[in-house]
Amino acid sequence: MWIVTLKGLLGHKLRFMLTGLAVVLGVAFMAGTLVLTDTIQVIFDDLVASVNDGTDAFVRSNEVVDSAFGEERNRVSAALLPQVRAVQGVAQAEGDLQFYAQVVDAKGEAIGNPGRGAASFGFIWNPGRLNAYRLVAGNSPSAAGEVVIDRGTAKKGNLRVGSKVKVLSQSAPQDFKVAGIVTFGEADSPAGASVSLFTSEEAQRLSGALGQYDGISVSAVDGVSQEQMVRRIDAALSDPKVEVISGATLTKENQDEFTQQLSFFSTALLAFALISLFVGSFIIFNTFSIIVAQRTREIGLMRAIGASRSQIVKSVIAEAALVGILASAVGLGIGILLAAGLKALLAGLGIDIPAGATQVLPRTIIVCLGVGTFVTIAASVLPSRKASRVSPMQALRSTGSDPMKQLGRRSTIGVVITAVGVGSLLYGLFGNVENPTLFVGIGALVVFLGVAALGPVIARPVSRVLAAPLPKLKGMVGVLARENAVRNPRRTASTAAALMIGVALVGFITIFAASIKNSIATAVDSAFTADFVVAAKGGGPPVLSGFSPDLAQKIKEVPGVGASSGLRFAGAELQGKGVFIIASDPATSTELFDVQPESGDFKQLGIDDVAVSSDRMKKEGWVLGQRISAKFPKGASTLKITAVFGLGQQAGLSDYFISLAGYDAHYTQQLDSQVYAKVADDANPRVVGREIQKILKEYPTAELLDQEQFKATRSGQVDQILNLIYALLALAVVIALIGIANTLGLSIVERTNELGLLRAVGMTRRQLRSAIRWESVIIALLGTALGLVIAVFFGWALVTALRDQGLSGFVAPIDRLAVIVVLAGFAGVIAAILPARRAARLNVLDAISQE
Amino acid sequence: MNTVTKTSAARAVAASKIYGSGDAEVRALDSINVEFASGMFTAIMGPSGSGKSTLLHVLAGLDPVTSGEVFIGEIELSTLKDKELTLVRRDRLGFVFQSFNLIPTLNALENMTLPLSLGGRKVDPAWQDEVVKAVGLGDRLGHRPNELSGGQQQRVAVARALLSKPEIVFADEPTGNLDSRSSSEVLSFMRAAVDNFGQTIVMVTHDAGAAAYADRVVFLADGRIEAELMNPTSATVLDRMKQLGG
């Protein structure tokens, strides 16, 4: 039997290359992701380890809030430093601060982009072993007004020792002299981050941490272990809000934190790789089904001469296993090369990854080979069982077309599977379950399988409808295209199903994005009563970057500005639950956004007051005036609900507002994410806008937007993510197209006779190509139609489920969905190019006389 | 015997077809000269491998000659490109093969009108009625080939060949797979086409009975014309076959 298997493979090299390609691409994607993330992980682990190299112990606050914005920890008093230094065995102890600081070059452009990838950080310059940097020019910062920058920043900004630079931080923008330039080991900068180092006093001033540090790094004398050091310091300090950890623990924590962020990224990429493989499995299923059908005679003969059913099954599975292993191995190889390409892609997105040895872990090899082979084998199980049901008698009969029997049973099975999928999906979305993603993911998968199972039943009628205009348009060619598309509904359906998945996901994400954009627009329209907003160019993340409150102050002072306020986004724990909070100036906020105050006095929000949306009040069962427990980076406190307002998270805002004064009191870093301004009634908005623009010259990371522009930039950000997802889904679509080409190619082999006859009675090559092209278009449109139906359902379900998360309503963007249909049609044309060319090249005589 | 000089619908002039080369060289047609007059039903006979199909194929522009010339009307086929050849086949020729003559996805009527609709031409309804009536499949026009008997399928194929009013119809053993009843259905139909519509037909056959339907029989052997017989009957054909075979 093995020989038959091998002969089968060698006899159809091209066919198996195409089939294998579906697996190769998916596995390559997966391998590329694993290799890339492993490589990044190792680079970063090394980085963290060398940053903390000289640190044996670290003293820090134990007050910490873990919010959506990451971990935010309280600072410690600088008074701890002499106490720590006095501990026996301490060789050196220094205060640390890490804060937002961004260098602006002579052209007035900010270096680095905290919005994407590597951040811009300010640090205290520490001497000795506690300094991870190496001076390559100039001196350490020794006075106020001096800064040391990394060589990467210096190169980007064309800066030298002695250059004047401006530094953006939470203080007003301020001029500094470059005192020195450092490298990070051999690298220009740590992981592409932009770094500026200051004296301790200067750093404290810039970060608003007068008399404070983030923590204290300790280097022990030789002979004192990290554990001993930790124990000794712990014993010497009496502050219950301070904890001591070892350097190793600190390194581990930093590494783990990064691993977590990275795993988010790698999980997302892996999900797309698996989608590609899932689509690929349809191609494999299809190829093996067609092969089994074409080999019915051969299989019947083998049965007649004594091959058992299980031998037939085994021979098909063995063939699949061989294809799977070979394709996975090739995919793995390509994936390793691809990792380099992905790195370049990320760099193109502004995420710089420093050089480092490519990591190919045994895990990567095992997972890639295993998953690729498994998918191939799993997809061939059904065709192999079908092969085993071929009776010896069928060796004698000619290969008749596959009659559509058992359609009734098939519809029932398809409907049941689809229903189970829909059920799981809806349960995940609306059922308040522990792990909604699991139910939603499996539900979506099962829906795809269910619709694919239903495919053969619906393929014929739907294709006929789709192809209805063809005979009018293309005459006989159109009739032939239509008839060929529906002559084998099983094949057409499973070919279309592969594309269906890609289109369903593309359509779904398009609908979801449109709904988000629509919600943003609605929220801005209903709540945004300011005339201007100053926001980060390209939309930065809300942590560790933003604008100095000085900007809001300057804007407030612009003549003609009526009301204005900085806006900060923050995470906190309220009543033990992690929440998203907006901080603003309560006195002016109601003029800048119409949050629809309902009761209490929004304008009088004090330091320990909170305004809560009426929706949230109802859900939590709170009443006005109630006190709720809160946990902030600066420690626990109690907040009093002093106002209730209408437009909360449901309208795209937040359910909680606190005052800027409250933010000051509860958070360490003081950066505005946005600044809102309303023009006074008697002022000219144009003039005011121009004045604000002048101020922004000092703030190169900021841009001034009016309501429409603000909406547009927010939509633009959604579009950016959307495009990224399109790019990631592209592979699944490409694989589906390979599937269409593959099916057409196999069908053409089957139809050689017929094609010869058509050519003999006068069909031109062009007409033949056209017929195959249109057949391909029909298959593509069938997949698209099914995909879009699923997309609308998925979109509707998710949008509805997220209604109270700020999604105002389901929007199906007809224009974009129409573009998908048109593109799918074109894709069908492209998929048909090779098969059509091959068919047109058939020698008429050979084709006719072929048995 | 026809006294009127008929124009030739197709002819081969010193046409040779050589397959392979060197030792494996096969001379399927050996400098053959033959002419097929308009309005005449010609049968081609000869032993297996004598080049009958090859002759039909080169005349129909399905296969190029190695040397010599082939004319359809006054058009010399070797000067034509694939596209032009295709159009000649579509618009001026009809073809009936031994088997697999019909497109399985099209019904009988669609199959009959296939060359016309490929050319974007309208069917002359009166002519269509006449052909359909002659072919005797009036109630089966909507059926697909797999719902038709072998004889019915071949009649549809002949109807297809006639419907475009081609200058000449080539048929390669059109009754080779049929029983005697179906054969005579098909052959009578072809005969009627020649008699009633002045159709030109060239048919390859192994069957003396079939050849008897023709006006003229051409005997091939080793790629050459061995003999000819006008107004044949089964008996004269068998007689001549015996002579040649002996």
Ligand SMILES: Nc1ncnc2c1ncn2[C@@H]1O[C@H](COP(=O)(O)OP(=O)(O)OP(=O)(O)O)[C@@H](O)[C@H]1O
């Ligand atoms: N494509 C080809 N390649 C090589 N030789 C060929 C090819 N086609 C035909 N021949 C050879 O040319 C010769 C004539 O073949 P042809 O098919 O014309 O015979 P025929 O008279 O139609 O025979 P039959 O009665 O069996 O159909 C034969 O010897 C055949 O083997």
Ligand SMILES: [Mg+2]
């Ligand atoms: Mg022959």
